[in-house]
Amino acid sequence: DGQYSEYELRMTAYNNNKAVMTDYDYASEQAQTGQDFEDDIIDLLNRALNPMFFRPGGSSSQVGQ
Numbered sequence: 001d002g003q004y005s006e007y008e009l010r011m012t013a014y015n016n017n018k019a020v021m022t023d024y025d026y027a028s029e030q031a032q033t034g035q036d037f038e039d040d041i042i043d044l045l046n047r048a049l050n051p052m053f054f055r056p057g058g059s060s061s062q063v064g065q
Helices: 006-049
Strands: none
Touching: none
């Protein structure tokens, strides 16, 4: 008669919920990765903009000379 059994309905709800949680976990991981990526970009920009500051053996006293 096309009716779903209670078991089928429970399994469908369970699988849907599990899929939502998996998506949520993935989004959380991506957000963390995005933050790390942003930090790396800022670090690279700082190095590009302040070559004297990051040069090995250099000191900040050299800036402006």
